[in-house]
Amino acid sequence: MRALAILLLTGVLAPAPAPVAGAIRGRVDVRVGPGGPEMRPDPGSLSMSASRDPQDRRRSVVYLETAPQPAFEVNEQRRGRMDQRDERFAPHVLAIVAGTWVDFPNDDRTYHNVFSLSKTKEFNLGRYAAGHSKAVRFERPGVVRVFCEIHSHMSGFILVFAHRYFAVTDDEGRYRLEGVPPGTYTVTVWNETIKGDPPKRTVTIGAAGGEADADFTIR
Amino acid sequence: MNTAHWLAWCLLGQLIPAGPVELAHGTVTVGGEATITASSHDNIAFFNFTDYEHNALRMFRISVTGMWRPSARFAFVTELRSENAERMIPYALYARVRPWKTRPFDIQAGRIPPVFGAFGRRSYGADNPLIGYPLAYQYLTSLRPDAIPATADDLLFMRARGWRATYPVGVLTPAPGVPLVSAYRWDTGVEAHAEGRGLDVAGAITAGTLSNPRVGDDNGGRQLSGRIAVKPAIGLVLGVSAARGAFLTRALSDSYSPLNDGRDFTQTAIGFDAEYSRDYWIVRGEAIRSRWTLPAIAAPRIDGPLSADAAFVETRYRFTPRLYAAGRVDRLTFSKVEGARFFGGAPTSWDAPVTRLETGGGIYLQRNLTLRAIVQRDWRDGGRERTKTYVSGQLSYWF
Numbered sequence: 001m002r003a004l005a006i007l008l009l010t011g012v013l014a015p016a017p018a019p020v021a022g023a024i025r026g027r028v029d030v031r032v033g034p035g036g037p038e039m040r041p042d043p044g045s046l047s048m049s050a051s052r053d054p055q056d057r058r059r060s061v062v063y064l065e066t067a068p069q070p071a072f073e074v075n076e077q078r079r080g081r082m083d084q085r086d087e088r089f090a091p092h093v094l095a096i097v098a099g100t101w102v103d104f105p106n107d108d109r110t111y112h113n114v115f116s117l118s119k120t121k122e123f124n125l126g127r128y129a130a131g132h133s134k135a136v137r138f139e140r141p142g143v144v145r146v147f148c149e150i151h152s153h154m155s156g157f158i159l160v161f162a163h164r165y166f167a168v169t170d171d172e173g174r175y176r177l178e179g180v181p182p183g184t185y186t187v188t189v190w191n192e193t194i195k196g197d198p199p200k201r202t203v204t205i206g207a208a209g210g211e212a213d214a215d216f217t218i219r
Numbered sequence: 220m221n222t223a224h225w226l227a228w229c230l231l232g233q234l235i236p237a238g239p240v241e242l243a244h245g246t247v248t249v250g251g252e253a254t255i256t257a258s259s260h261d262n263i264a265f266f267n268f269t270d271y272e273h274n275a276l277r278m279f280r281i282s283v284t285g286m287w288r289p290s291a292r293f294a295f296v297t298e299l300r301s302e303n304a305e306r307m308i309p310y311a312l313y314a315r316v317r318p319w320k321t322r323p324f325d326i327q328a329g330r331i332p333p334v335f336g337a338f339g340r341r342s343y344g345a346d347n348p349l350i351g352y353p354l355a356y357q358y359l360t361s362l363r364p365d366a367i368p369a370t371a372d373d374l375l376f377m378r379a380r381g382w383r384a385t386y387p388v389g390v391l392t393p394a395p396g397v398p399l400v401s402a403y404r405w406d407t408g409v410e411a412h413a414e415g416r417g418l419d420v421a422g423a424i425t426a427g428t429l430s431n432p433r434v435g436d437d438n439g440g441r442q443l444s445g446r447i448a449v450k451p452a453i454g455l456v457l458g459v460s461a462a463r464g465a466f467l468t469r470a471l472s473d474s475y476s477p478l479n480d481g482r483d484f485t486q487t488a489i490g491f492d493a494e495y496s497r498d499y500w501i502v503r504g505e506a507i508r509s510r511w512t513l514p515a516i517a518a519p520r521i522d523g524p525l526s527a528d529a530a531f532v533e534t535r536y537r538f539t540p541r542l543y544a545a546g547r548v549d550r551l552t553f554s555k556v557e558g559a560r561f562f563g564g565a566p567t568s569w570d571a572p573v574t575r576l577e578t579g580g581g582i583y584l585q586r587n588l589t590l591r592a593i594v595q596r597d598w599r600d601g602g603r604e605r606t607k608t609y610v611s612g613q614l615s616y617w618f
Contacts, residue, residue, distance in 0.1 A: 040250040040618075041286035043298040044332045044340035046412035046421050051291045054245065085334045111454055111496065115540050117586055124540040126498035131451040147586055152238075152345075163291045208597035 008074040020068035020209030024187055024199075026178040028169050028216045032193040052087070052153075059093040060218070061159050062175045063166035065200070077102065079135075082146070082156055084112045086152040089146060089156030093192070095166050096158065098141050105133035113149035120144045120160060143190070157192060181209055182207045187214045194218060221291035236618040237279050237587065243287075250284040251618055252344040256552055258611035264604040265382035266573070266597040267351060268359055270395050272382075273302050274350055276595070276611040280343075288350055292317040296327075311405055322385065324413045331410050331506035334421040334446045335429055335460040336505055337492040339402050344615040348501075350537040350593045352579050355507045355529035356402035358551055360570050361527070362396065362511055362603075363388040364431045364438075365468045367475075369516040371569075372558040374525075379571035379602030388469050388516065397430035399488065399509045399551075406432035406442065419448040419458075428464040428486040429509065438472055440465020440483070460490040470486050484512050487524075504532040519559045526554040527568050541583045549575040571601025590617045 034054035042049070078100040083090045085107040104114045108130055115124040120142030125134040127150070132185075138144065140168065141162040148154035159166070167175040179185075184204045201214040239250045257411045258276035261267065267275040281301045288294040298311040312330025322344030333339040338356050341347065351357070361374065361379030365374040366389035377384045381396035408425030420447040429444070442464025449457050465472065467484040473532035474481060488509040495502050510524040555566035580592030591613040599605050 039248065041248050041284040041296060041298075042342070043284055043296050044342060046327065046332060046334065046340070046410065047323060047414065048292065048294065048315055048317045106348070117540055117583060122540045124537060126495050126537070127454065128498070 013064075020207070021179040021181055022182055022205035022209040022215055023211045024062075024064075024185070024203055025203070025211055026062070026175060026187075026214040026216065028062060028189050028191070028218065030058040030060060030173060030191060030193070030218045032057055032191075032218060034058075046052075050087075055088075056090060056167070057191070058173060059091070059214075060173070060175075060189050060191040061093060061094075061095045061166055062171045062177065062187060062189050062214075062216075063159075063161060063167065064163070064177065064180070065188050066162035067165045067185075068181045068183065070114075073126070077101070080158075081105070081106050082158065084114070084148070087148075087151050087154055089148075089154060092156050093168060094156070094158045095168050096138060096160055097164055098139055098160050098162050099137070101135045101137045102158065103133050103135045105208065106130050111150055112154075114146060115149055116144050116146050118142070118144040121158075124149075144183045146186070159190060180205050180208065189216045191218050231490070233353050238618055240618075246288055248286045248288070252284075252342065252616070253280070254283045254344045254613055254615045255279045256350055256611060256613040259435070261437060261607070261609070264597070264599070264602065265359075265609045266432075266575075266599070266607055267357065267609070268382045269357060270359060270401055271302060271403055272395055272396065275357060276350060276606070276609055279303055280473050281307075281367075282344075283307075284311075284598065290433055292320060312550045320563075322413075323415055324411070326409065326411050328409045330405050330407050330434065331425070333400070333429070333432075333444070334410055334412070334423045335444050335462050335488065336400060336446070336490045336502070336507065337456075337458060337494065338505060339400060339405075342617070344589075345587075346579065348533065348543065348591075349547055349548075349577050349579055350403055350591055350613045351575070351595050351609075353505065353529070353533075353547065354549045354551040354573055355399045355505065355531065355577055357398055357574060359396045359398055360386075360553075361529060362430070362513075362570075363389070363394060363395045364428075364466055365471070366394070367467065367471060367513055367516075368419075368521065371519040371521050371556040372560045374521060374556060374569050375558045375561040375567060378567075378569070379599055381570065389468070399527055400429040400490075401432055404432040407434050408441075413533045417450040419446075419456075421592065425464070429462050430486055430490050430511075431466065438467060438469045440472075440485075442486075454495055456492075456494045458490075458492040461488065463487045467513075470590045471514070475516065478516075479514050484514060486511050497564050499537040500534065502532070502534045504530070506530040519564075520560065521556055521569075524554075525556070527570070528552050535562060542580065543583075544578075544580040546578040547575070549573075549577070551575075568600070571599045573600075574598045587617045589613075591615065 080102040111127045113127045138160045144158040146156040203212040229570040284298045294315045299307040300310045361377035361384045362542040366386040384396045385393040406425035410423035426436040444462035446460040466486040490507040492505040510526040529551045535545040537543040553568040553570045577595040581591040595609045
């Protein structure tokens with residue numbers, strides 16, 4: 001009994017070997033064409049609207065569905081940025097940690113009025129001119145769809161996470177989640193074109209760290 | 220909200236589009252708007268009746284907009300409307316051309332948006348913070364293009380009866396009069412528009428007039444209209460408009476022009492519009508003076524043109540992302556004529572002046588789904604019912 005107690009104590013109190021963090025990487029293949037500019041026909045207009053390139057909908061956000069406890073302990077003040085340029089939000093998809101302030105600078109020549117009616121965060125910044133910026137703090141995790149009240153074709157997405165294990169895919173759809181502690185995780189992908197349940201993969205980071213792959217295809 | 224309601228709401232959300240529908244590789248874009256407006260009956264005062272004999276506060280309206288843009292410099296644009304589930308009418312149907320790729324100069328031909336003023340080009344469901352229309356764009360005066368008073372007394376007898384005017388000359392059957400500027404029909408013709416360096420210029424040649432837009436010409440006369448707008452600061456637009464066109468039908472003008480020194484019977488209008496927006500505020504206003512020239516037929520004669528002045532100021536303030544309040548104050552007055560049988564022969568305005576105050580607000584249930592409620596109070600210096608208060612609610616959806 002005494003030996004068992006010593007064993008348990010030493011097991012608890014002995015310094016555990018530092019876990020070796022790994023990485024999860026992969027590619028999200030979005031096989032959905034670019035979306036339209038979402039500009040409504042405006043019969044009341046006296047002029048031709050500017051031609052715009054279709055919205056690139058290939059950007060996805062890959063994230064861990066559940067994350068290790070330390071990942072939730074984000075104390076530093078973070079800031080993000082979503083520009084309003086050429087009557088578009090740039091970037092179209094922004095991923096942030098809860099508690100992040102996001103600046104919305106107006107880099108256009110006209111008024112913009114950023115707002116959202118999302119359950120995660122409702123806000124309305126009002127109309128402000130070029131060269132001005134307003135900021136919003138996103139406290140709760142979730143998806144926030146952002147619009148401009150004046151230009152109905154402008155829309156953007158802000159994904160707010162409770163942890164730091166997420167990544168926005170690059171131009172080729174690649175992503176990499178760094179510093180993932182050993183363990184088994186469910187990796188999920190978000191894309192604006194996904195209508196039903198998002199695709200998921202289960203990956204394991206071994207005790208020695210290393211890299212795990214998880215590829216996705218979105219049709 | 221119980222489960223059944225919640226499921227129905229979700230199903231509706233899946234079925235109705237949240238944005239414009241694109242077809243043919245994005246060259247065709249289809250949008251739409253639906254508004255259902257409820258209010259109490261109005262079978263006496265007719266303050267909100269339109270030239271289609273519908274009550275603007277009791278209406279179910281659907282509109283479908285479409286644009287086919289085969290190239291960056293060419294487009295076909297249309298809007299089909301149905302009021303109270305009646306047949307769809309082409310409200311707009313025109314071709315738009317940009318002759319030079321790099322110059323902001325456009326030509327539109329067909330059933331085109333008006334260049335006069337500002338309200339007439341706005342999308343009703345998405346851009347009207349209230350439910351009612353400004354008096355200048357909706358209220359039916361007692362004038363008609365196809366029937367005219369022979370005397371000043373004939374005209375005075377029709378004071379405040381614009382919803383169903385009748386005169387002894389021309390078409391004898393009762394019919395609605397015309398507003399100063401019709402917001403329910405667009406005119407047919409050609410217009411050009413150019414913009415740059417804070418200046419916006421537009422001009423049009425059309426078949427009808429502001430009061431009586433037409434598809435087919437019924438008098439051989441053309442209307443010339445134009446607007447110049449400046450944008451001295453971001454958020455501020457100041458515009459001045461003018462229009463002049465043949466008003467009476469050919470049958471009436473041919474009959475009475477020789478008896479009136481070959482005079483043309485026209486509608487002439489001048490308007491000023493302004494809009495300023497900042498932060499959570501939008502303030503808009505317009506002032507319009509319209510003059511109609513009618514034949515002088517018999518004593519007591521209608522000497523000189525009949526004029527009407529209308530002005531309104533409206534504002535909207537968004538308190539929260541979902542909630543806003545709005546108000547509009549509106550006034551419509553008329554020039555005076557002298558009759559013999561009415562008002563003791565004293566100079567009297569040819570139609571009854573109207574004042575309207577409309578206040579209300581809205582809730583954005585979704586970005587494109589708005590619930591509005593208003594209280595409208597009208598005062599009129601004539602008619603069977605001189606004051607009336609309306610309470611109206613509206614559900615408006617667009618995509």
